[in-house]
Amino acid sequence: MSIYSSKTGVTSILKSFSNADRERAKTAALNKVRFSTPKEKGIVESVRVALEEHNFHLIQEFTYFIREADLCDEEIVTIMRDARKIVHSLTPDFADLVEALLSLNWKKRSTDAIQAYSEFTVDVMVAHNAYIHIGITKLILNWIPNDQESAEWTNGSPSQLVHADLETVHGLLNRILTAVPMAFDVVIDTIAAKFPYFKKPAHVTAGYIHNVLWLMESKPVYEELLLQLVLQKLLILDVNAPRDEIEELREEIDEEDADAMFQMDDVNASPKQPQALDHPIGQMLDICLLKLLKFLDDKCRPVLNSSDDQRVAKSRFFKTLIHIFDEVLLPSHNTHHVQFVIFHVCSIRPAYAEAFLSSLWLKVQNPNVSPIIRHVAVSYIASFLARAKFVPLSTITYYLKELSNWANTYINDSDEFSSKNCSLKANMVFFSVCQAMFYLIAFRARDLTNNEKNLTLLNSLQLSRLAMCHFNPLRYCLPPVATAFAGVTRTYQLAYCHTVLERNARRKLATIYGHEKLMPEETLDTFFPFDPYILPLSNKYIEPNYLVYKVHELDESAECVATETMRRKRGDSEMVEEDDFILADKRQKLSELSKSQLFDKQFYYGTSPGFNQQQ
Incomplete structure (x- = not known):
């Protein structure tokens, strides 16, 4: 056995290590894992080796270490202070190392760690322009809330803890912008590039906009x-939050609230606070507009005992807003809510409303402006004057005169060729101006017909000539606009438009209908930009200054007759019976009415763009 054991060496395995052997084994083991803790070498030594010996192995290990290790505050302070000592040596060859340093989680660290990180960040950008983009990107990414942080953001406002973290980020960004002027364009490009996708959770986009507005407040140059x-x-x-979907949700909420009212025991209970929409994009839009409207209110509202510089700054900001409106909002189509930012700002000061209307009217009169833009500008004028409570009646009458003068001059200047070419395309601006007048007169009929002075003004507008030209x-x-206008003008003997409406109805009998709408060449593609605002949270900035349509003191019973008649159908596959001439077989039921009364009631407006909110 002993011979066999000695040959196989089994007894040698069972021998215990001597102290010297144990130390050698420990040292060998430590040397084998030395690459996972390169901090013993340090960033200074690693960079020196790379520069002098052209050996980047230590730099690579140090970079991996920074990215993967769970560093404590003291280690971050040490690394950042050492990096500052050699900041001028950190050329673009060390981009991976610098990116790893700038990617460290530093917001929730100790004061010393935050300061060390901030000092290095500023220094490396000052020393090397190549790192500005990396550093700014890392900072802006801190603006984006995580998908799981919704509890930390209430209606786009952060909790105290999150606000404290963001203060640190914005403080560092301000230092960079002060020390590195070249970062200006990089900040703009990065903010645009990192803007969250519109289908992200509401708190993500709202939180990002919160930080954008924060930067605008601290740096007005942006x-x-x-x-x-x-x-x-x-x-x-706005475009991806269809109005009909939001209205359906609001109707469901209103029905639930109505049912709950009958079950309430306490009639003196405080009014219910507006609820967030159960529509992801609509809710996001509502929260974002809530924040933006508050920001604009603070920027534009006058302050008591303000200095001349402050007043000049507010006026300058409003001019900037008008310019942005011209560039962004005015050319946009199929929007429902974003344009109300200008509506709210104009409600703050009468001078703002006057400047806004003047800017639009100048575009309408300018033949060098695209007809589409002129058409939209007219729609904005009419909708704004109709809906804004804060606009005095004198302003409404002034623009009615201006619109009338322009339209009558257009008729006077029309030559023989234009008299024959009455197409929509060739005369879009003229038709837009006329429709704006008709809409405004019908909508504001209560105010425009309440005394002899206003009726005299309406008589001076040559409405009959416009309608009969x-x-x-x-x-x-x-x-609906033509019908409403015809009803008002006939009541006050301003014009008699029903003959024209009858003739137009006969023409349209042969028109091909699709989805119960006229073909595009038969009617203006019009929208009234300040139709009712239906977002519940941000509506608190709009509702106090918004005029809800009220039915005029005409024969209001006609509305019920007209509404019921317009909804009747001959069959599921046929068009809606809107024209008086289609209803010849139904006239016996209304034989007590004269033909003119029947026609008027048939065309009487019930719901329409701009006339769909009644009290």
């Missing part, structure tokens, strides 16, 4: 570019 960017992003949300603007107006 106001124009960032405000334009924010409005462009909100337009995307060879261009036939009533043909291209939205039917």
